[in-house]
Amino acid sequence: MDKSSTLTKIGEFGLIRMIEKLVKAPNSSVVKGIGDDAAVLKWNKAKYLLFTCDMLIEDVHFRSNMRSSDIGRKALACSISDIAAMGGLPKYAIISIGLPKNLKISFVRSLYNGINNIARRFKVDIVGGDTNRSKKIIIDVTMIGEVEKESLVLRSSAKANDLIFVTGALGGSFKSGRHLTFIPRLQEARLLVKNYSLNSMIDISDGLAQDLGHILDSSDKGALVYERAIPKHKSASIKEALYNGEDYELLFTLSNQQAHKLIDDIAAKKIKFPVTAIGQIIERKNGFTIIDSRGVRKPLKPRGFRHF
Amino acid sequence: MDKSSTLTKIGEFGLIRMIEKLVKAPNSSVVKGIGDDAAVLKWNKAKYLLFTCDMLIEDVHFRSNMRSSDIGRKALACSISDIAAMGGLPKYAIISIGLPKNLKISFVRSLYNGINNIARRFKVDIVGGDTNRSKKIIIDVTMIGEVEKESLVLRSSAKANDLIFVTGALGGSFKSGRHLTFIPRLQEARLLVKNYSLNSMIDISDGLAQDLGHILDSSDKGALVYERAIPKHKSASIKEALYNGEDYELLFTLSNQQAHKLIDDIAAKKIKFPVTAIGQIIERKNGFTIIDSRGVRKPLKPRGFRHF
Numbered sequence: 001m002d003k004s005s006t007l008t009k010i011g012e013f014g015l016i017r018m019i020e021k022l023v024k025a026p027n028s029s030v031v032k033g034i035g036d037d038a039a040v041l042k043w044n045k046a047k048y049l050l051f052t053c054d055m056l057i058e059d060v061h062f063r064s065n066m067r068s069s070d071i072g073r074k075a076l077a078c079s080i081s082d083i084a085a086m087g088g089l090p091k092y093a094i095i096s097i098g099l100p101k102n103l104k105i106s107f108v109r110s111l112y113n114g115i116n117n118i119a120r121r122f123k124v125d126i127v128g129g130d131t132n133r134s135k136k137i138i139i140d141v142t143m144i145g146e147v148e149k150e151s152l153v154l155r156s157s158a159k160a161n162d163l164i165f166v167t168g169a170l171g172g173s174f175k176s177g178r179h180l181t182f183i184p185r186l187q188e189a190r191l192l193v194k195n196y197s198l199n200s201m202i203d204i205s206d207g208l209a210q211d212l213g214h215i216l217d218s219s220d221k222g223a224l225v226y227e228r229a230i231p232k233h234k235s236a237s238i239k240e241a242l243y244n245g246e247d248y249e250l251l252f253t254l255s256n257q258q259a260h261k262l263i264d265d266i267a268a269k270k271i272k273f274p275v276t277a278i279g280q281i282i283e284r285k286n287g288f289t290i291i292d293s294r295g296v297r298k299p300l301k302p303r304g305f306r307h308f
Numbered sequence: 309m310d311k312s313s314t315l316t317k318i319g320e321f322g323l324i325r326m327i328e329k330l331v332k333a334p335n336s337s338v339v340k341g342i343g344d345d346a347a348v349l350k351w352n353k354a355k356y357l358l359f360t361c362d363m364l365i366e367d368v369h370f371r372s373n374m375r376s377s378d379i380g381r382k383a384l385a386c387s388i389s390d391i392a393a394m395g396g397l398p399k400y401a402i403i404s405i406g407l408p409k410n411l412k413i414s415f416v417r418s419l420y421n422g423i424n425n426i427a428r429r430f431k432v433d434i435v436g437g438d439t440n441r442s443k444k445i446i447i448d449v450t451m452i453g454e455v456e457k458e459s460l461v462l463r464s465s466a467k468a469n470d471l472i473f474v475t476g477a478l479g480g481s482f483k484s485g486r487h488l489t490f491i492p493r494l495q496e497a498r499l500l501v502k503n504y505s506l507n508s509m510i511d512i513s514d515g516l517a518q519d520l521g522h523i524l525d526s527s528d529k530g531a532l533v534y535e536r537a538i539p540k541h542k543s544a545s546i547k548e549a550l551y552n553g554e555d556y557e558l559l560f561t562l563s564n565q566q567a568h569k570l571i572d573d574i575a576a577k578k579i580k581f582p583v584t585a586i587g588q589i590i591e592r593k594n595g596f597t598i599i600d601s602r603g604v605r606k607p608l609k610p611r612g613f614r615h616f
Contacts, residue, residue, distance in 0.1 A: 005413045015407075015416065015439055022420040023427070023434040030400070030433050039435035041400060041452075044352060053450055055404040055438050092338070092349060096363040096448045099323075101616050105313045108323065112330040119331070125338050126331035127347035130363050131323055133615040136443065140404045142361055142450035144349075307441040308409050 007308040015308060035218065036155050037082040037203060038145065048152055050088045050145035054078035058137040060307075062180070068107045070180040071139070072114030078205070079143035080122050080184040081248045085203040086154075087193035088147030090124045090186070095141050098134025111139075122186060151193040153252070156218035158200035162253035162281040164223060165262070168274055170208055170247050171236025178233075179246035188273050189250055196262055201252035206304040207243045211251055213302025216281075216288060225279035225290045225300060238293075243304050253281055315616040323616060343526065344463050345390040345511060346453065356460055358396045358453035362386040366445040368615075370488070376415045378488040379447070380422030386513070387451035388430050388492040389556045393511040394462075395501035396455030398432045398494070403449050406442025419447075430494060459501040461560070464526035466508035470561035470589040472531060473570070476582055478516055478555050479544025486541075487554035496581050497558055504570055509560035514612040515551045519559055521610025524589075524596060533587035533598045533608060546601075553613035561589055 007015055020034045031040035031048060038052035054075065058064055062071050076093060083090045095115065099108065119126055124143070132138075167188055173179040185203070192198060200219060204211045208230070216223055232241040254262060265271050290300040315323055328342045339348035339356060346360035362383065366372055370379050384401060391398045403423065407416065427434055432451070440446075475496055481487040493511070500506060508527060512519045516538070524531055540549040562570060573579050598608040 006410045007407060007413065007416065008409050010413060012439055018413070018417070019420055019437065019439070022417065023424055027433055030435055033433070033435040034437065039400070039402065041435065049452075051400060051402055051435060051450075051452060053402045053404045053436065053438050053448070055406060055440050055446070055448065057406055057440055057442050057446070059443075060406075060441055092347070092359060094347065094359055094361045094450060096361045096450075098363060098365055098368075098446070099315060099616075101316050102314045105315065105318060105326070108315065109326070109330065112327055116331055125335055125341070127338055127341040127349065127359060128361065129327065129342065130361050130448075131320060131327070131615060132363050132365055133368055134365050134444075134446075135367075138363070138365070138406070138442075138446055140361070140363065140438075140448040140450075142359075142402060142404075142448075144357075144359060144452070307439060308407075 012306045012308045032154060037085040040086070040152060043146070047146045047148055050083050050086050050147055052079055052082040053140060053142040054082065055138065055140040064137060066180065068111040069114030072111040073118045074180050075139040075141045076115050076118045076124065077182060077184050079141045080124065080186055081203045083143060083145035084184055084186040084189035085201050085250060086147055087151040087189060087201065088145040089190070090122055090143050090145045092125050092127050092144045093119065093141055094127060095129040095139065097129065098132045098136070098138035100135060100137065101133055122184070153193060153198045153201040155200055155202050155215050158215050158219035158221050158253045158281045159255065160221060160281055160283050161256060162199050163256065163259035163277050164212070164225065164253050164279045164281060165275050165277050166208070166231065166249055166251050168249040169231040169233040170204065170249060171233045171240030171244050173244055173246040182248045184248060185250045192252065196254060196258045199253045199255060201250060204247045204249045204251050205245055207245045208251065209242045209300055210302050210304030213288065215251070220284050222282045222284045222286045222288050223279055224282055227290055227292045229276060229278045231274065231276045245304055320614045320616045340462060345393040348394070348460065351454070355454045355456055358391050358394050358455055360387055360390040361448060361450040362390065363446065363448040372445060374488065376419040377422030380419040381426045382488050383447040383449045384423050384426045384432065385490060385492050387449045388432065388494055389511045391451060391453035392492055392494040392497035393509050393558060394455055395459040395497060395509065396453040397498070398430055398451055398453045400433050400435050400452040401427065401449055402435060403437040403447065405437065406440045406444070406446035408443060408445065409441055430492070461501060461506045461509040463508055463510050463523050466523050466527035466529050466561045466589045467563065468529060468589055468591050470507050470563060471567035471585050472520070472533070472561050472587045472589060473583050473585050474516070474539065474557055474559050476557040477539040477541040478512065478557060479541045479548030479552050481552055481554040490556045492556060493558045500560065504562060504566045507561045507563060509558060512555045512557045512559050513553055515553045516559065517550045517608055518610050518612030521596065523559070528592050530590045530592045530594045530596050531587055532590050535598055535600045537584060537586045539582065539584045551612050
């Protein structure tokens, strides 16, 4: 690659792969480093420590004319969703902020009220931070969580013949403003890991097609998805359901036996939140395929929101 | 305070106090939340977990024409210094970055080479991150460290009659470029906490006067400092030594008995790095005072670098 190449050329995932190669190979206390919703670190006999971060930048992730309590809320909710997608519980957060010096104090107060409300709801302690002057508003939340060893779910363990499930409905999160007000699926994730043996899980932040692509890449598998089965948010098109980011629903896979247990429990109304089977994991050589509403097989591109 | 007040009005420390009040009171597993170099969390019988972050922003903390390996190096070094100032050892880091899309790949490669070199030197594992598009370059490092319970040193435990010490020499860090290339005083801090019983410690990031002010505020104490005793970097003035930020030397206090043990060890050349006694902790009611080079007592203002 020539020296004048820019990030646009390699794209966001090219950048992440480059970083992954550049940083030192983690030592044996690192169960999982770069490449999942959170890092997994050895902790004690029963539990792993989870460690994740999410940065929100003005004019990239939000605009300064949005309600600042919603912005603060979202900053924390993204990291809670990451911890949920590992099967864990959030515990502590640190918040680095960059703020313009002429920003109104009332804006900052409301920002922290939003942070505080969701922190209290999900039992997260804000234990520190760093405050900086900046032209654009920047909020970076880093969160520590914990997960029982038997509850940990990675992206990289999907098996051929697993059924693919998604919680809730997808599409139109930005358009509708839901990207600011979504509720992280923590309760749902905890119920799932406590009652079923999940093979893989991710939260849908980049879009269904792209995040399923992350599971497939990490697990070296393919998938067959049924367009008609995908739960769309009201007023969202199938394209929006497939490619829009920031739904923060859970996408997970279960063995056939576990999937039937879940489907029986849904029928028996033991599961009180919407969960839908949308397809199946297959061998990688059989590709990443969608069967459209007319029954036609098409290759599915793992595209969605990308920063570069 | 009227609704139109801006951050300039309350200043950086007013902002931090406001945030401290706004966030939920931490639960009992939080040994120390906001208000020290790192948060201290309960972990296991022998050790506490340390948790800290430092955000660097282009045109605030560095310029894009500086060597990007130095910028990466500094981003990690600031957090290592925070962990050192608690008496602990750094373990894991997560790095959130914001990068302009037309940034050269070679810049990013060199940035991570700088990060990687210092991570390897100080045995820190980079275990995750978040990549974002941004107009200005932003690097936020969050670090997890550990500290044996008996080695933990807070800002808030300085005692009257403690002697005040500082490592190295102070002043002119920005002017000389040392703010990019400084070596965090981790080895020195570990030697100190293993051999002496420190009452308080902080790293000098805002400047000697201001960071000593942080110890005094947290400990509800005053101080008497001898201008002639302050170790100045060559070519730095006493004003620069007192008020310049980013020296990242250690500032700590010891009881008289422990101080004499340290002074004896320095005389016996058991201590191989520069440490200087610069004054004494006194009761708060007796103020924060400097004795200048002509022997005149003057009030010392805890000012230094501030973002707002």
